[in-house]
Amino acid sequence: MVGANKEMAVYCFDTLVAHYTGDVVPDPGFEEGQFPLFVTWKKVLNGGEPRLRGCIGTLEARCLITGFKDYALTSALQDRRFPPIQAREIPYLECTVSLLTDYESATSYLDWEIGKHGMILEFTDPESVRRSATYLPEIAAQEGWTKIETVDSLVRKAGYMGPLTESMRCKFRITRYQSSLCTMHYSEYATYVKHIRGSAPLLTVKC
Incomplete structure (x- = not known):
């Protein structure tokens, strides 16, 4: 390989x-x-x-x-x-x-490992705008972020600046990769x- x-x-x-x-x-x-x-x-x-x-x-x-x-x-x-x-x-x-x-569909927005997985985040915001963004596997560890901090930062990277709720996070589509x-x-x-x-x-x- x-x-x-x-x-x-x-x-x-x-x-x-x-x-x-x-x-x-x-x-x-x-x-x-x-x-x-x-x-x-x-x-x-x-x-x-x-x-x-x-x-x-x-x-x-x-x-x-x-x-x-x-x-x-x-x-x-x-x-x-x-x-x-x-x-x-x-x-x-x-x-x-x-x-x-090693692209894989995550079962939830927390179904990935810091330092091992990168993420492709896809979601539709409350205004029905489809958004997506990615972070490479090393980013979360380099920044010292938790999983939630990483996901929330990725949401902002995707261009959504509105309020974030747990119910919204649960609807995120995450593809993890190495x-x-x-x-x-x-x-x-x-x-x-x-x-x-x-x-x-x-x-x-x-x-």
């Missing part, structure tokens, strides 16, 4: 670097396949906690090569929560690639590229 690996993170960095340098993206070093996937970019400054700079993916299976190439740029440049990542930020970036697996992931900082990427290709990446921005 294919799992997330450093070659996928390298390919995402290659894609983002090439976007600014105008170079051709090197061929990926991982095998083809079909998976739902996400690309997450975080920025690390002065040894502090990584700060999210973009996270976008797909819950439907995609070709891994085109999927990572597309979402490396989409998450870096088109996440509406953040301004686009600039070339000067790249040396401070951390990239996490995620492959999603993931394999790999995280790489730019410094690791640069070292890897120098070792494999003979020279470190050059961040010379195209005109």
Whole structure:
């Protein structure tokens, strides 16, 4: 079974670097396949906690090569929560690639495990608007949330800002899933590229 690996993170960095340098993206070093996937970019400054700079993916299976190439740029440049990542930020970036697996229907909004499961939440709000949102498996643990706090935050992420009641939560449709992931900082990427290709990446921005 294919799992997330450093070659996928390298390919995402290659894609983002090439976007600014105008170079051709090197061929990926991982095998083809079909998976739902996400690309997450975080920025690390002065040894502090990584700060999210973009996270976008797909819950439907995609070709891994085109999927990572597309979402490396989409998450870096088109996440509406953040301004686009600039070339000067790249040396401070951390990239996490995620492959999603083991989709299951939960029996209730509490039928999942923190740190193990991601969730797709679907519901119809009191105004009859259908809403949905997802959190990857690592989010609840990273934030230190309880199950209810996680679900309620996911409801807000879906765009519903009205009151939340237990009866409403009991009507939520939850699909839980697991993931394999790999995280790489730019410094690791640069070292890897120098070792494999003979020279470190050059961040010379195209005109």
